[in-house]
Amino acid sequence: MKVQGNVIKYGDNVDTDVIIPARYLNTSDPKELAAHCMEDLDPGFINRVKTGDIIVAGKNFGCGSSREHAPIAIKASGISCVIASTFARIFYRNAINIGLPIVECPEAAEDISDGDEVEVDFDTGTITNRTKGKTYNAMPFPEFIQEIIRADGLVGYIRDQG
Amino acid sequence: MANTGAKTRGMTMTQKILADHAGLERVEAGQLIKARLDMVLGNDITTPVAVKEFRKIGRDRVFDKNKIAIVPDHFTPNKDIKSAEQVKFIREFAREMGIVNFFEVGRMGVEHALLPEMGLVVPGDVVIGADSHTCTYGALGAFSTGIGSTDMAAGMATGEAWFKVPEAIRFVLTGKPGKWVSGKDIILHIIGMIGVDGALYKSMEFTGDGLGHLSMDDRFSMANMAIEAGAKNGIFEVDEKTIEYVKEHSTKPYKVYKADDDAEYCCEYLIDLSTVKPTVAFPHLPSNARTIDQVGNIKIDQVVIGSCTNGRIEDMRMAAQVLKGRTVHPDVRCIIIPATQKVWKQAMDEGLFDIFIEAGAAVSTPTCGPCLGGHMGILAKGERAVATTNRNFVGRMGHPESEVYLASPAIAAASAVAGRIASPDEL
Numbered sequence: 022m023k024v025q026g027n028v029i030k031y032g033d034n035v036d037t038d039v040i041i042p043a044r045y046l047n048t049s050d051p052k053e054l055a056a057h058c059m060e061d062l063d064p065g066f067i068n069r070v071k072t073g074d075i076i077v078a079g080k081n082f083g084c085g086s087s088r089e090h091a092p093i094a095i096k097a098s099g100i101s102c103v104i105a106s107t108f109a110r111i112f113y114r115n116a117i118n119i120g121l122p123i124v125e126c127p128e129a130a131e132d133i134s135d136g137d138e139v140e141v142d143f144d145t146g147t148i149t150n151r152t153k154g155k156t157y158n159a160m161p162f163p164e165f166i167q168e169i170i171r172a173d174g175l176v177g178y179i180r181d182q183g
Numbered sequence: 184m185a186n187t188g189a190k191t192r193g194m195t196m197t198q199k200i201l202a203d204h205a206g207l208e209r210v211e212a213g214q215l216i217k218a219r220l221d222m223v224l225g226n227d228i229t230t231p232v233a234v235k236e237f238r239k240i241g242r243d244r245v246f247d248k249n250k251i252a253i254v255p256d257h258f259t260p261n262k263d264i265k266s267a268e269q270v271k272f273i274r275e276f277a278r279e280m281g282i283v284n285f286f287e288v289g290r291m292g293v294e295h296a297l298l299p300e301m302g303l304v305v306p307g308d309v310v311i312g313a314d315s316h317t318c319t320y321g322a323l324g325a326f327s328t329g330i331g332s333t334d335m336a337a338g339m340a341t342g343e344a345w346f347k348v349p350e351a352i353r354f355v356l357t358g359k360p361g362k363w364v365s366g367k368d369i370i371l372h373i374i375g376m377i378g379v380d381g382a383l384y385k386s387m388e389f390t391g392d393g394l395g396h397l398s399m400d401d402r403f404s405m406a407n408m409a410i411e412a413g414a415k416n417g418i419f420e421v422d423e424k425t426i427e428y429v430k431e432h433s434t435k436p437y438k439v440y441k442a443d444d445d446a447e448y449c450c451e452y453l454i455d456l457s458t459v460k461p462t463v464a465f466p467h468l469p470s471n472a473r474t475i476d477q478v479g480n481i482k483i484d485q486v487v488i489g490s491c492t493n494g495r496i497e498d499m500r501m502a503a504q505v506l507k508g509r510t511v512h513p514d515v516r517c518i519i520i521p522a523t524q525k526v527w528k529q530a531m532d533e534g535l536f537d538i539f540i541e542a543g544a545a546v547s548t549p550t551c552g553p554c555l556g557g558h559m560g561i562l563a564k565g566e567r568a569v570a571t572t573n574r575n576f577v578g579r580m581g582h583p584e585s586e587v588y589l590a591s592p593a594i595a596a597a598s599a600v601a602g603r604i605a606s607p608d609e610l
Contacts (some may be wrong), residue, residue, distance in 0.1 A: 036577075038578060039577050044556055046258075047265035082380060084413060085316075085410075085574060085576060087331050088231050088331075089331035107380065107383060110384050111330060111331060111410075115333065118333035175333050176240050176333060177241045179337055180239075
């Protein structure tokens, strides 16, 4: 699977409170959540984001609250993939469980700039920066996690197992 | 097992608990395992999503109706129609599934104060909770960790969860904490030292003879904030205080795990508790720690004393000790939230509410409320709060341009009186 899009770049420690503030957690509707995605960090995000765009961030992306509403909001806003130096562990699990593609790659997170056009090949783990003409290699997922991804998330994985 | 001559390293406390729950002789850091769950937890924000995912799995019942706890605590008593609908949705699910531990307003409390108090978690348990502060139960010598709603759904359906076995950082605590220094100050000091991702994907294991000076409430508030250093879990060595607490609160069988003497740690910190000073975390990260003598003159508008970090009886007593015979500064709203019904009654019976009310503080029914900017004390643009809660991220308690300073109940109460961040010694 490959995705391609323009990059929206953020820094370190983007927490789930700014990804989706708690004042909007009285619903779990993806569309409603997406309308407030990134609101407390970047109020312009919602008007700027286009389907397929890629978020690139620094270390510890998705730290804080375990709210699955955060990856749900990002996915529903049209983001095709999040690349970060590191992910907070609950966000990492949640993203895989709901089928939001994420890639851990410190080199790419450092080098890619806001607005760059980037392609991610999940099968090979290769990230191609078309704007800068560079490639970066992401850490591959362990086999077990790849199985969850292939089953379209944890629910599909458990259903397949019966 | 064949003797290959190669010496295998011992296991950490967390690794031993996980090995046992995975039915394995031993596990190693980095290994992916499936572990049996002793408790699966959710709240009013995370459970609605979990219920929807549970339905998709297609099971008509949960793995064990006694091993699931659902605690509507974040927006309760329901703050608006949508919150009421969410709680109604999960209440109906709990009834349909016969879930025993569903805690309604009037019997509830902030989940991570409530579960240990109800005896639902004991040493050696493996617990997952769809709330990041589920790591609190590490204070009891249990492996407990926060997960999301889909993992909660899977846990409710199968009674199992997958984990990557973490490596551990060992914190050896020595010495006796000084005056006004609580578990909260120690954990803020540690997070300030290692950073908000200093323990990312790892266990924080607490040991050493300094533990003897830490009450269970101190330990709960420290384990609670392991997640603020990015940790998978925080866990305390079990001692007499733990066993005493468990015997007082639970009839569940428990198992004490101890780290092997030759267990491998990725690093070790030696912390002399007598050198730790009261500590405040400045906006907007829990790692922006400063000792009380370095805070400067920070005027405040609100104080919140409560939450899963510091809403227990000792926290109430500490706040009362500082507020007794004093009054809250005219420019400050001081909101005190005992974390559970039991803490509430105990605080009332001990006369603490008289002190709070005479001081001009408000006392609320148990709720997470303001900690996450839900209700019961939201900040306006430009306002500042000192809170005994666990996060000071942008917009956490209200307006994105408001500020939260994290501190202990003693510092929070003193700040309420002074109208600026202050130590009780300055009053």
